[in-house]
Amino acid sequence: MLLIAAFSTTVSTSCKNKKADTTTQQDKTTNTAVEINPDATLRTSVDNVLKAYDGVSADVKDGVVTLRGNIKQNDLQTLIMKVQELKPKKVENQLTIKS
Amino acid sequence: MKLEQKYDELIRTARSVGVQNLQVREQENVLYIDGQAPSQDVKQRLWDVYGKIDPNYRSADVVMNIAVSPITPASTMQEYEVVKGDNLTKIGKRYGVSWKEIYEANKNIIADPDLIQPGWKLKIPQKHKV
Numbered sequence: 001m002l003l004i005a006a007f008s009t010t011v012s013t014s015c016k017n018k019k020a021d022t023t024t025q026q027d028k029t030t031n032t033a034v035e036i037n038p039d040a041t042l043r044t045s046v047d048n049v050l051k052a053y054d055g056v057s058a059d060v061k062d063g064v065v066t067l068r069g070n071i072k073q074n075d076l077q078t079l080i081m082k083v084q085e086l087k088p089k090k091v092e093n094q095l096t097i098k099s
Numbered sequence: 100m101k102l103e104q105k106y107d108e109l110i111r112t113a114r115s116v117g118v119q120n121l122q123v124r125e126q127e128n129v130l131y132i133d134g135q136a137p138s139q140d141v142k143q144r145l146w147d148v149y150g151k152i153d154p155n156y157r158s159a160d161v162v163m164n165i166a167v168s169p170i171t172p173a174s175t176m177q178e179y180e181v182v183k184g185d186n187l188t189k190i191g192k193r194y195g196v197s198w199k200e201i202y203e204a205n206k207n208i209i210a211d212p213d214l215i216q217p218g219w220k221l222k223i224p225q226k227h228k229v
Contacts, residue, residue: 034124034131034162077146080156085164090129092159 036063037087045086053079056095063089071095102130102160109148109163116141119168130161135168142167176204176222183217195226 037045042060050056056069056079065088071079076097083091102125103110113121113134118141121134136142142165149163150156179190187198187209194201202212204222209215 032122032124034126076155077150081146081163084162085166087164088162089127090159090162091156093156097155 035087036089039063042086042088046083049079049082049086058083060088064092065090066092066094068094069096070098073097073099102128106130106132106149106152106161109145109152109161112148113145113165116144118145118165128160132161132163132165135166137168139167176224179221179223181215181217181219181221185215185217187212187215190221190223194223196224200224 039060039062042063042065046058046060046065050058053069053071053075056067056071058068059066065083065086067079067083076093076095080091080093103123109132110123113123113132117137118134119137122131124131124133136145145163145165149161153161177194179194181190187201191198191201198212201221201223202209204224208219208221215221
C-alpha cells in the first residue's frame with residue numbers, strides 16, 4: 001500500500017489520533033435535560049443585549065426572562081432571537097409593539 | 100408532544116434545511132430547539148417559520164437556539180479523488196481552501212492528516228466567500 005506523506009510544515013501533530021466525527025448527524029431525540037443558565041448569568045447577558053434596545057427592560061426570575069416596554073415591530077424578532085439564545089427557561093414577551 | 104405538533108412546520112423545516120445536531124426537547128411546557136444552521140439565511144428562515152406560527156412571540160412556549168455553523172454541509176461539497184503525490188495542502192491550494200478544512204470535512208476517513216492514500220474520495224468544502 002502506497003502511503004503519501006504530507007509535506008506541509010503547517011500540519012500539526014495535535015491533529016493526530018483523533019477519532020473520526022460524524023458530520024451528518026440527524027436530530028437527536030435524547031432525554032438530556034435542557035441546559036438553563038442561572039439567573040445571575042441571565043441577568044448579565046440580558047442586560048448586555050438590552051443595551052441596544054432603548055425602552056425595553058427585563059425581569060429575570062427562576063430562569064424566566066420577562067420583557068417589558070416598547071419595541072418596533074421590525075426589531076422584535078431580533079430581540080427575541082438574542083434573548084432566547086441566552087439559554088433561559090423561557091421568554092415572556094410583554095412588550096408593546098409599535099409599527 | 101403537544102408543542103411538537105403545534106410547531107411541526109418549524110421542526111420539519113429545521114430537518115429539511117440541514118440543521119446539524121438538531122435537538123428538539125419538550126420540558127415543562129416549553130419546546131427547546133437547538134442546533135447549528137449551515138448559514139445565516141437558513142437560521143433566518145427558521146425564525147420566519149417560527150414567527151408565522153407565533154407572530155409576536157407571545158406564547159412563551161419555545162426557546163430556539165440556532166447557531167450558525169461554519170461547516171459546509173456535506174451535500175454542497177465537491178468530491179476529489181486523491182492521486183499519487185497529493186497531500187492535503189496541495190489539494191487545498193487547488194480549491195482555495197486550507198488543508199485543515201479538508202481534514203475537518205473528511206475526519207471519517209482521514210485518521211492522520213499526514214497520511215492520505217490514492218483512490219480516497221475526499222469531500223472538498225466550498226471556498227469561503229469574502
